[in-house]
Amino acid sequence: MFGHRVPAARCPAFGLALVCGMLCAAGASGARAHAFTAGADTYLRFVEGAAVPFSAPAVALCLVPFGLLVGAWRRDGLPAVWPALLVGLGVGIAVAPLVAPWISFLTLGAGALCASAAALAWLPLARIGMAVVALIVGLLATSASLEGHALGEVPVATLFGVFFGANLTVALPAAMVSSSIEHWWPDWTRIGWRIVSSWSGAIALIYLAFEVRPLP
Amino acid sequence: MKTRLPFVVCATLALLVPSTAVLAHTEAGVTGGLLSGFTHPIYGWDHVVAMIAVGLWGAFLGSPALWVLPVTFPLVMALGGALGVVGVPLPEVELFIALSGVVLGLMVALAVRAPLWLAALLVAVFAIFHGHAHGTELPTAANPFAYAIGFVVATGLLHLAGIAFGFLIRLPYGRYAVQVAGALIAVIGGVFLFGYA
Numbered sequence: 203m204f205g206h207r208v209p210a211a212r213c214p215a216f217g218l219a220l221v222c223g224m225l226c227a228a229g230a231s232g233a234r235a236h237a238f239t240a241g242a243d244t245y246l247r248f249v250e251g252a253a254v255p256f257s258a259p260a261v262a263l264c265l266v267p268f269g270l271l272v273g274a275w276r277r278d279g280l281p282a283v284w285p286a287l288l289v290g291l292g293v294g295i296a297v298a299p300l301v302a303p304w305i306s307f308l309t310l311g312a313g314a315l316c317a318s319a320a321a322l323a324w325l326p327l328a329r330i331g332m333a334v335v336a337l338i339v340g341l342l343a344t345s346a347s348l349e350g351h352a353l354g355e356v357p358v359a360t361l362f363g364v365f366f367g368a369n370l371t372v373a374l375p376a377a378m379v380s381s382s383i384e385h386w387w388p389d390w391t392r393i394g395w396r397i398v399s400s401w402s403g404a405i406a407l408i409y410l411a412f413e414v415r416p417l418p
Numbered sequence: 419m420k421t422r423l424p425f426v427v428c429a430t431l432a433l434l435v436p437s438t439a440v441l442a443h444t445e446a447g448v449t450g451g452l453l454s455g456f457t458h459p460i461y462g463w464d465h466v467v468a469m470i471a472v473g474l475w476g477a478f479l480g481s482p483a484l485w486v487l488p489v490t491f492p493l494v495m496a497l498g499g500a501l502g503v504v505g506v507p508l509p510e511v512e513l514f515i516a517l518s519g520v521v522l523g524l525m526v527a528l529a530v531r532a533p534l535w536l537a538a539l540l541v542a543v544f545a546i547f548h549g550h551a552h553g554t555e556l557p558t559a560a561n562p563f564a565y566a567i568g569f570v571v572a573t574g575l576l577h578l579a580g581i582a583f584g585f586l587i588r589l590p591y592g593r594y595a596v597q598v599a600g601a602l603i604a605v606i607g608g609v610f611l612f613g614y615a
Contacts, residue, residue, distance in 0.1 A: 259563040321493060322486075396485055397485065399489075400489040400492050405567055408566035409566050411504055412503060412566070414500075
């Protein structure tokens with residue numbers, strides 16, 4: 203790391219961020235992040251929301267295949283479409299009161315399609331096309347996570363948690379795919395991720411069938 | 419050194435096939451569902467030989483069939499499984515499953531170099547019937563998510579076991595070993611096809 207320097211173009215931004223941070227610190231009240239009492243409810247609500255995209259199979263089976271898809275699409279796949287994903291997640295929160303349990307059919311269907319595209323290397327989409335996919339996936343994910351809840355019904359901390367959890371559920375597989383392809387044996391690693399994608403698509407399809415007709 | 423890793427991984431996965439079930443911490447719920455799904459494809463020899471044959475044929479045909487066939491099978495099989503779960507009937511399911519062992523085994527035994535699209539189509543057609551059979555024989559009280567994961571992972575590992583064995587074609591006389599394995603698979607398929615098992 204010797205000799206590593208912050209690029210000149212980023213120095214003003216870094217300085218600005220530093221000054222903003224100092225100003226915030228000056229105006230803040232006593233920080234009690236680790237006091238285990240203050241803000242505990244808020245934090246628990248955040249964690250509760252963040253766990254939803256991981257723990258709800260119908261949401262996870264939509265977000266993980268999309269992460270696999272953008273990770274395999276190109277090296278900077280997720281950063282290229284992240285703004286669209288964020289917009290989709292936001293719109294999903296807004297339309298959540300309108301959706302019912304049928305939303306899980308859409309999330310699982312979208313997950314199966316994303317996984318199939320990643321598995322069979324159907325990745326000819328231009329950036330705009332992948333951005334549309336990101337928008338749809340984001341919309342489905344948060345609307346399914348908050349299915350039927352009215353806008354003021356869910357605490358803001360929980361909404362932030364859902365938002366954070368959804369981003370993490372996409373970012374983790376995307377980063378694992380792109381970084382492993384970049385750093386290890388690219389041909390074999392690509393094949394490995396295609397197989398993982400096909401498995402995730404198959405799991406989504408079978409789970410979709412169980413949504414239609416539950417196990418006896 | 420680098421090129422040996424896939425062989426080591428595949429050989430390790432191949433060891434999983436003949437191993438017995440590990441039941442040290444069997445529980446209901448998620449664990450029960452995972453175990454139930456994992457063992458479902460493994461307990462039927464007609465299914466096992468066909469899935470291994472897919473991996474063998476993929477390894478025999480080389481890239482891109484090496485990954486196209488094992489990627490196609492689970493996806494299409496899941497589609498067939500979904501049809502079975504929701505109750506859509508398919509004709510002569512058992513016949514096609516037994517036939518898949520015979521046909522895919524013969525493809526390997528006779529070293530048939532089919533075009534990729536034809537190989538993928540053949541595998542996909544048989545996968546529908548395998549999935550349908552699994553979809554109509556569901557366990558009771560299993561966790562559906564865990565069941566789906568176990569089911570798909572077991573199927574994928576059987577393909578990888580086939581691919582691992584198929585890599586023998588790179589060794590002297592290994593090609594014959596793979597072809598003999600294909601012939602054995604065809605015979606086992608024939609045993610099911612003509613009702614001896």
